[in-house]
Every structure is written in C-alpha cells, then in structure tokens.
Amino acid sequence: MNNYCYLTFPTTYFALRSEAVLQETPLDFKLVPVPRSISSSCGTALRCSCADLAVIKSTLEKSGIEIDASFELAENKRPHPVWRRGKIKS
Numbered sequence: 821m822n823n824y825c826y827l828t829f830p831t832t833y834f835a836l837r838s839e840a841v842l843q844e845t846p847l848d849f850k851l852v853p854v855p856r857s858i859s860s861s862c863g864t865a866l867r868c869s870c871a872d873l874a875v876i877k878s879t880l881e882k883s884g885i886e887i888d889a890s891f892e893l894a895e896n897k898r899p900h901p902v903w904r905r906g907k908i909k910s
Contacts, residue, residue, distance in 0.1 A: 825870040827877070828854060828863065828888040830905075835864040841883045847872050858891050 829835045839851050849868040858865070868876050870892055880887060888905055 823870055823892055823894045824867050825873045826852075826855065826858060826891045826893055827866040827868070827873075827880075828858065828891075829865075830886050830888050832864055834885050834887070835866065837883070838866050838880050838885050841880060841885065842866075842876065845879060847876055847879075849876065855893060857893065 827838070829838065835851060839849075842849050847868070849866055849872070851864050852867045854863040854865040866876070873890060877887060877890065886905070
C-alpha cells in the first residue's frame with residue numbers, strides 16, 4: 821500500500837505557485853485534485869513522497885507560499901493530519 825503526503829493551500833494561486841517553485845528542484849511531486857477523504861470542496865493539492873515533505877514545505881515557505889495543511893494518506897484509508905497552519909502536530 822502506497823502512502824503519499826498531500827499539501828493543501830488557502831487559494832489556487834498558492835498551489836500553482838508551488839508548482840512553479842518546485843519545478844526548479846529535483847524533488848518529485850504532482851498537483852492533483854484534493855482527495856475527497858481530505859475535503860469535499862474542490863481544489864488543488866500537491867502530492868509528494870512523505871520522505872520529501874519537510875524539504876518541500878521549507879522550500880515553499882521560503883518562497884512565501886502559504887500552506888493550509890499537510891496530510892499523510894494511505895490508499896483506501898482516512899487521512900492522518902500531519903500539520904495545519906498555526907498548529908503543529910507532534
């Protein structure tokens with residue numbers, strides 16, 4: 821079973837900017853629709869390897885990109901919130 825981490829953003833603008841910033845790095849990522857298990861609203865999320873999550877978040881934050889939350893999601897399972905803006909999970 822594959823686990824991926826998903827980053828959500830407050831606006832589509834930040835999602836698209838994240839793609840532009842990360843294309844300049846060797847990191848593996850993909851913009852995808854927000855999985856229904858994370859949110860029922862439409863939107864765009866960034867899917868990445870959970871091993872790259874810390875580096876990706878740091879890169880985006882240094883570029884001024886706001887991140888709403890990050891989730892670890894296994895196929896066919898409910899998401900596990902890893903981080904939310906203003907609240908860090910241990």
